[in-house]
Amino acid sequence: QVTLRESGPALVKPTQTLTLTCTFSGFSLSTSGMCVSWIRQPPGKALEWLALIDWDDDKYYSTSLKTRLTISKDTSKNQVVLTMTNMDPVDTATYYCARILYSSGWVFDYWGQGTLVTVSS
């Protein structure tokens, strides 16, 4: 059974750095073809892809946010961490982590429940 769960602060101040952790089970990120990604959704708005890390530790980032994002993995802990620097109120959103099984294409087949992050002073 595949599960993912996001954790991190619910509230951050402008200019601070956000650190989110995705803890997953039911698969291993050391298995060929496995990837974990972060996606966010501002309240009432559409989904926005942020970053992806694959089984080979290759990392991919949103073009518009790449200077602010870092994704990493700890395979032994079954965790993926996303950091986003210089947070702004427009970054207020629900942040999701999701799995990609490459054999099905770069699609998100399992999602966490999401964590709402509010950026406010």
Place this chain on the structure above:
Amino acid sequence: EIVMTQSPATLSVSPGERATLSCRASQSVSSNLAWYQQKPGQAPRLLIYGASTRATGIPARFSGSGSGTEFTLTISSLQSEDFAVYYCQQYNNWPPLTFGQGTKLEIK
């Protein structure tokens, strides 16, 4: 960056009727197109990938079609649980992976 445009923004359909949702890509994405369903307060759920392949456990009333730049999600006979927001996503040319802005399917 490939821009995905969904239409209409809101679709009002009666239960039992057919719903047709559209997604257009700014350039060809071949068949590398997925559809997701999102209900209020929930994470999205994968419905379709490869433009027309249903994901595991997805009912047969959901079908996808299209290739290149024009895609369609059809729900053949709407059930009450189908009223939600639907997103398309391309994965042909990335990064970035890109989503459409969504179509809200509401009860008429």
